[in-house]
Amino acid sequence: MSRQTTLVSADWVEQHKNDPTVVLVEVDEDTAAYDKNHIAGAVRLDWKADLQDPIRRDFVDKGQFEALLSDRGIGNDDTVVLYGGNNNWFAAYAYWYFKLYGHGDVRLLDGGRKLWELESRELVADVPQRTATRYTASDPDLSIRAFRDEVVAAIGAKNLVDVRSPDEFAGRLLAPAHLPQEQSQRGGHIPTARNIPWSKAANDDGTFRSDDELSTLYGDAGVDLGTDTIAYCRIGERSAHTWFVLHELLGVGNVKNYDGSWTEYGSLVGVPIAIGDEPGEA
Amino acid sequence: MTEGCAAPPGGVPLDGVDLSRESVIQGIVTRGGKLPVSRAYVRLLDATGEFSAEVPTDEAGGFRFFARPGRWTVRTLAPRAAPVDRAVVASQGAIAEIEVSIPA
Numbered sequence: 001m002s003r004q005t006t007l008v009s010a011d012w013v014e015q016h017k018n019d020p021t022v023v024l025v026e027v028d029e030d031t032a033a034y035d036k037n038h039i040a041g042a043v044r045l046d047w048k049a050d051l052q053d054p055i056r057r058d059f060v061d062k063g064q065f066e067a068l069l070s071d072r073g074i075g076n077d078d079t080v081v082l083y084g085g086n087n088n089w090f091a092a093y094a095y096w097y098f099k100l101y102g103h104g105d106v107r108l109l110d111g112g113r114k115l116w117e118l119e120s121r122e123l124v125a126d127v128p129q130r131t132a133t134r135y136t137a138s139d140p141d142l143s144i145r146a147f148r149d150e151v152v153a154a155i156g157a158k159n160l161v162d163v164r165s166p167d168e169f170a171g172r173l174l175a176p177a178h179l180p181q182e183q184s185q186r187g188g189h190i191p192t193a194r195n196i197p198w199s200k201a202a203n204d205d206g207t208f209r210s211d212d213e214l215s216t217l218y219g220d221a222g223v224d225l226g227t228d229t230i231a232y233c234r235i236g237e238r239s240a241h242t243w244f245v246l247h248e249l250l251g252v253g254n255v256k257n258y259d260g261s262w263t264e265y266g267s268l269v270g271v272p273i274a275i276g277d278e279p280g281e282a
Numbered sequence: 283m284t285e286g287c288a289a290p291p292g293g294v295p296l297d298g299v300d301l302s303r304e305s306v307i308q309g310i311v312t313r314g315g316k317l318p319v320s321r322a323y324v325r326l327l328d329a330t331g332e333f334s335a336e337v338p339t340d341e342a343g344g345f346r347f348f349a350r351p352g353r354w355t356v357r358t359l360a361p362r363a364a365p366v367d368r369a370v371v372a373s374q375g376a377i378a379e380i381e382v383s384i385p386a
Contacts, residue, residue, distance in 0.1 A: 029288035048286060086288055087336065114338075117321050120361045165334045167350060177326050177335035177347045178289040180299045199333035204325065204359060235287055 006248040007110045007208065008081055010121060017041060023074050023130075026113070027084040027094040037123035039083070039116065043072045043130060047090045047237070051097060059259070065101050066137045073130025076104065083109035083116070086237075087199075087206045093240040095248075096257055100145060102138025108244065111206040118205060144247065146230045146256035148264055151190065152271055156282025159229040160193035163242045164262070168234070169195040171275040175234065185266030188275040190232070192282050196221045198238040201245045214245055225252045232258040232265070289337045291321070293346025305372040308346040309379055311339050311358055314386030318343030322360040324382070329353045350374075358382045 016022045017040060024042035026034045034044040045051060050068055051059055060068065074080060080103060084091035091108055098106040109116070117123070146154075154160055167173040171187030189195070200217055201209055208214070218225060229246060231239040236259030243257040258265075265271065274280025293308065307326065311319045324345040326335045329352060337345045347354075349372040358366045363384040372378050 029286040030290050033291070047288075085338065089287065114323055114359075118323070118359060118361050165328070166330070166332055167328060167334060172350055173334075175348075176287055176289075177349050178293055178337045179287070179335075180294060180348050181304060181350075197332060204357070204365065233287075237287060 002251065003208070003211070003249055006107055006244070008107050009110055010116055010119065013039065013081060013109060014121075021077070021079055022081060023078045024081050024083070025072070025074075025094070027082055027091045028086070029090055030085075033085055033113065037125050040122065040124045040126070041128050042083075043074075043128060045072070045094055047093065051094065057264075059097065062101060062137045062139060065097075066135045069135035069137075070133050073133055074135060075133045076136055078105070080106045081109055082106065083112045085113045087114060087202055087241070088112035089198075089237040089241055092244045093237040093259075096144065096240040096243055100140050102141065110208060114206040143254075144243070144256055146232075146258040148258075148260050148268065150256075151230055151232070151258050151260075151265065154228075154230055155190060155272065156192045159223050159225075159227050160190050161223060161229060161231045161239075161242060162189045162193040162195050163198040163231055163233045163239050164189075164195070165197055165199075166195055166277065168262075169193075170277050185263060186273055188266070188273040189262075189280075190265060191272050191274040191280040193232075193274075193279055194221050194223055195277070195279075196223070196242070198233070198241045201242060208245065208249060211249060214250055218246070218250075225250070228254045228256075230256045230258050232261040234262045235259070236261045289335065291338045292340025292342070292344040293337045294348070296346075299348075301377070302375045305349045305351050305374045306346060306377040307349050307354060307356065307370055307372050307380070308344070308377060309356070309381050310343040311345065311360065311382045311384065312343055313360075313363075313384055315381075315383045316386075319360050319384065322358055322384075325357040325359070327355040327357055331355070356380060356382065358384060360384050
């Protein structure tokens with residue numbers, strides 16, 4: 001993979017606004033922004049209502065994903081361009097999800113909604129009407145998704161990359177600092193995890209740093225990218241951003257996103273937890 | 283507990299939040315000290331300059347963070363303006379109020 005096949009610029013989106021094979025999709029947890037305005041032609045995916053199972057803690061299954069994309073008028077051969085707020089966190093999560101269910105051509109809008117707004121590009125309120133399709137998904141590709149038992153077994157054996165902020169990693173904060181800190185799970189991180197915040201992979205405007213800068217980032221942090229890697233955060237969307245960087249931009253093979261992340265691990269009975277700024281012992 | 287990690291415009295309301303346990307940083311962004319700027323992006327950086335959180339401002343130009351006691355930097359990005367940095371000290375049980383003015 002490379003950024004030529006996985007990332008598009010805002011100019012590219014504007015140049016392809018009348019291309020019927022390109023489907024723009026805004027992905028957010030809070031879809032109030034889409035309701036107000038969005039990039040012309042974009043349909044929306046609600047991270048919670050559309051992508052999460054309403055009962056169990058899991059994401060939607062293959063059949064639900066097929067029904068969702070069919071309803072949104074997305075075809076198997078379409079080029080899907082994802083973007084959203086929060087520095088593309090939820091768009092990156094959806095990207096990982098589209099890959100998990102085998103979509104062929106999916107890309108991220110570099111800089112997401114933030115850069116589009118900062119550049120004062122056009123946003124519209126019109127909601128596009130797309131004809132329903134009959135979307136067919138593949139069985140989930142579990143080579144890019146990590147579950148809790150694998151994560152516990154990875155302590156001291158594989159690369160664990162905690163992409164939360166340093167204060168969350170150390171246990172000084174229990175959630176990103178835009179959220180209240182009253183949380184039910186313990187603070188800290190998975191022992192032996194390296195703290196490489198997702199934000200180090202992005203510029204202030206939300207665009208990704210260059211390949212050279214990204215390679216240096218992980219190398220300097222002591223991550224051997226020749227070894228299996230599992231990324232995690234709090235609920236799996238910031239780590240989807242890092243999964244995108246490692247797997248899609250840098251072409252690192254065996255990288256998984258642990259979407260259970262700290263809200264699962266930090267609530268497990270009996271598992272080891274490290275606190276403080278150091279990775280800790282296995 | 284918030285299920286996801288999204289930052290709503292303006293930040294999470296204080297309704298129902300136990301302020302005695304929080305170290306709140308909040309404020310408004312204006313252009314030229316007058317007009318509130320909505321959809322500016324306010325970033326909270328820790329004492330080492332590392333990113334901690336980001337909130338888009340609401341219609342009134344407002345933003346809010348739930349930090350921890352200590353020194354922080356609030357960096358504001360807005361259309362047609364260079365980034366503006368403001369230093370702020372947060373204390374537990376208190377609300378640190380700041381006003382960010384970007385050039386008109």
